[in-house]
Amino acid sequence: MDLLTLFVAAILVNNFVLYYFLGICPFLGVSKKIDAAFSMGMAVTFVMTLTAVASWMINHWILIPFGLDYLQIVSFILVIASLVQLVEMFIRKMSPPLYQALGIYLPLITTNCAIMGLALLAALKNYDFIKTVVFGVGSGLGFTLAIVLMSGIREQLDLADVPEPLKGAGIALIVAGIMALAFSGFSGMIK
Amino acid sequence: MPPKKSIGAEYLKGLWNENPVFRQLLGMCPTLAVTNAVINGIAMGLATAFVLILSSLVVSSIKKLIPSQVRIATYIVIIASFVTIADRFLAAFFPPISKALGPYVPLIVVNCIILGRQEAFSSRNSIGRSLIDALGMSTGFILALLLLSSIRELLGSGSFLGHQLLGSWFKPWTIMILPAGAFITLGVLLGIALLIESKTKARSV
Known part of the structure; x- marks a missing residue:
């Protein structure tokens, strides 16, 4: 699979929320307002890209050479937790406005199964480094697309x-179902 | 701290009043992802129950030793250890199920039901009570998975646990085993659960 196909597939076809069912909690919890949803999406994309890089390095430089594959779950979750903490401290120091925008969403991301799912899926599919990064960015953008669309619909649903x-x-899940149906129309794009 | 409940009530609250899926909306990802067939739902339910019960046991027995600043990290490491055991066990003894569940077994580690119970219950209750609470929550979770996967497998493939129930006249609703079917079925079930709740409340008043 070439990189462009992988990228488009991660956004539209194998959308993290609507195809893999990952990140449902923020998808339902933070999708009431469009701007909050967009900030959440950006925070997730950012952390996902970093996680893709970090988990690939841990997996291919430490776990696999030493035959420690069974420690994947424990090491990935620790990497993600510390990465999120680090990113939060870094943003608070370097860019207070960005921290204002993303701040409250960052701690929530640790328990976001989409991040852990990304690390596990990339390891499961044996992607090389470049593919892992492309997959991470694409999946993050896919999550952003889904949550922003959802919040747009929910703002209308209020009325x-x-x-x-x-x-x-209840209604949010049914709307998500209809969205998943629409997104499954993209599945013809990859053979 | 709320008044102590009887042991029975502590167990039963997980089934309905505080059902993790229908009432607390926790653990939605595995609930939606693995319920396309009953066998997957059961396997997921049991694996989650195993992790939840043992983590609750460990957390409640060492709760005095955990400094409160690093408690979340400690819980996660405890949970991750049990998830690894469950994952390896499934891969060794039930390879087809392990393959069907894919990344969702390792993902039990970020299942908010488990971390939620450690933070909200096991860290401030006795070992016995935590065990009962974990058993109740697990039963509630398994029941929810069973209900959702039964509906989806019956309508989506006309079968139950792989046995064909509905005859050849039945045209399977393919949408039910697709992601869209999962979202819509769960949405409708949530609506029904709230409807039943409001009806029973109206009667008791």
Whole structure:
């Protein structure tokens, strides 16, 4: 698979939220306002790219040469947790405005299964370094696209007459289902 | 701290009042991802139960030793160890299931149900109580997975646990085993759960 196909596939076809079901918690939790959703998406894309790099290095330079594959789960989660912490401290120091925009979303990202899923999927599919990075950026943008679209729809839903029991998460999931259906139309793009 | 509940109530709250999937909206990713067939749902439920029960046991027994600044990191390492055991076990003894679940077994480590119970319950309750709580939450999670996967497998392939139930007259709803079916089914089930809740509340008042 060439890099461009991989990139487009990660955004549209194998969308993290709508195809792999990863990152559902922020997808439902932070999708009430478009600008918050966009900040969350950007924070996730940023951390995903860094995680792709870091997890690839850990996996190929430490775990595989020493036959420690079974430590993948423990080491990936620790790398992600410390990476998020580091990024948070770095942004707070270097760029207070960016910290204002992303700050509250960063700690939430540690428990975002999309990040862990990215590290695991890239390891599972045996991508080389370049592919891992492209996959990381594409998946992050795919997540951003899904969460921004979702928040746009939900802003409209506020005005709609939704049946009482479906208000909140219920209708959000049904909307997500329809979006997944629409996105599955892209699956013809990769053979 | 809220008043102590009886052991029975502590267990039963996980089934309905505080059901992790339908009431707390936790652990949505595995719930949606692996429920295209009943067998996957059961395997996922049991693996999560194993990790949740043992992590609760360990966290509640060493809670006094964990400094509160690093408690989350400690919980995650404990959980990750048990997830590794579950992952290796499935890969060794049930390779087809392990293959079908793919990255979702390792992803139990970021399942918010497990971390949530450690933070909200095991870290401030006795070992026995934490065990009962973990058992209740696990049962609630397994029931939710079972319900969702039964609906999806029955409508999506006309079968249950791989046995063909519906005859050749039945045209499978392919959408039910696709991602879209997972979202819509869970959305409708959440609506039904809230409807039942509001009806029973109206009656008791």
